[in-house]
Amino acid sequence: MCSRWCISRSTTWSSTTRTSSRACGWGATSIRCCGRFGSGRMVRRSPALPASSARPHHEPQPPIPGSDREMLKLLAARIVGLAPLLLIVSFLTFLMLHLVPGDIRDIILGVDATPEQYEELGEKLGLDDPFVVQYGRWLFKAVQGDLGTSAYNSQTVVDAVLDTLPVTLSLTFGGMLVGIVIGVPAGVYAGLHRGGLVDRVAVLAATVGQALPNFWVAIILVIPFALWWQLLPATGFTPPTESVTEWLRSIALASVALGTSASAALARQTRGAVIDVLGTDYIRTARAKGLSERTVTFRHALKNAAVPIVTTIGFQVNGLLGGALIVEQVFGLNGFGSLAIDSVRTQNIPIMQGVVMMGTLVIVGVNIAVDIAYGYVNPRMRPA
CATH class of the missing domain: 1.10.3720.10 (MetI-like)
Structure with a gap:
């Protein structure tokens, strides 16, 4: 009867089972009796995880892009x-x-407007100029905030x-x-x-x-x-x-x-x-x-x-x-x-x-x- 059990990890040759650890770091976990009735007796041997996976490895998180x-x-x-x-x-x-x-002059002057009034208002507002001239004039003033x-x-x-x-x-x-x-x-x-x-x-x-x-x-x-x-x-x-x-x-x-x-x-x-x-x-x-x-x-x-x-x-x-x-x-x-x-x-x-x-x-x-x-x-x- 064993009164005390011990757990040990070995990476060398075992004298009892003649099994060895792998060169890449694999070892073995042994459970043996450490009491007075069976000290040193091998009871069970199980393969262990690689040394690299014994401790979890956390990949560094990528930095948050931008600032x-x-x-x-x-x-x-x-x-x-x-x-x-x-x-x-x-x-x-x-x-x-x-x-x-339609023409804005009809709304401003009404139906009783004379041709002279039509022409005068059109010249004042620039309505008789070509489209490109009107847009260019407006754009030039708009850039200045007007x-x-x-x-x-x-x-x-x-x-x-x-x-x-x-x-x-x-x-x-x-x-x-x-x-x-x-x-x-x-x-x-x-x-x-x-x-x-x-x-x-x-x-x-x-x-x-x-x-x-x-x-x-x-x-x-x-x-x-x-x-x-x-x-x-x-x-x-x-x-x-x-x-x-x-x-x-x-x-x-x-x-x-x-x-x-x-x-x-x-x-x-x-x-x-x-x-x-x-x-x-x-x-x-x-x-x-x-x-x-x-x-x-x-x-x-x-x-x-x-x-x-x-x-x-x-x-x-x-x-x-x-x-x-x-x-x-x-x-x-x-x-x-x-x-x-x-x-x-x-x-x-x-x-x-x-x-x-x-x-x-x-x-x-x-x-x-x-x-x-x-x-x-x-x-x-x-x-x-």
Whole structure:
């Protein structure tokens, strides 16, 4: 009977079994009796792992590509690429406006205008010059920051755009804030509880929300909150420089009306992204390691699901800029959309040209912001 057992590793010849270790480092593990009844007696011999695998070897992780300097280079490249884009947009816009039937002189002077008045106004506005001359003259001034003057008054195009753009931007980003606050949490919760009652209700609400027109939602909101209860103003806009509280009250209803469709789209996209991420191998590995569900959700799942969510936010901001054109009419706001509609109705070509150019700048700026956000949400998407 053995009273004590010992485990030893040998890489030399064994006197009992005549087996040897391999030259590449393989050894053998022996279990023998070390007690008084069997000291030194070999009981069992089993092959051991290579010495190189006895201790796990961790490969160094590749460094995260890109840096803040690379992000600045990306931003500079986007800004440089903006110049040819604006040139193409300005040319196409000028060409289409030049081909529009009708003459602005008929609107300004009326039907009772004399030929001399026609000729004088055409010479003043340069309407009788060839298309290339008109575009070249406009482009030369635009490079210097002069987009022209309104055809009906002495107000410059830049002043007209800057007076109305804050209204539209306030509504757009207010609606986007409503969409993020409602849509992202709803999508996350629905994705975490896929197939449950909350998930089904969220999917149904998102489907209905995307189907409702923004202007219809705006009318429904005005009736109770502005007409019946008089909690919020139905029309008018207060700049934030005058009063932040009144500014929030003046854009509240319009922001909710715009944010309805945005929250629905974000909820659907967030739900799908969360479901896709939760089915990946690294999420199963994180759960197998014993990490809490909160850690798995917020540190792993949402971090990797954020990229499609950021993409959806960028698309929705561009869509809300267009939706604000109609919502401004419902609430009587003198915004960028109202300026665009009035310029089209009156054939105010300088204003129309300025509206298109400024709208292009805003949309490109949003896309650049989305590209930069990619690098911070997922550092591996930064430029190498």
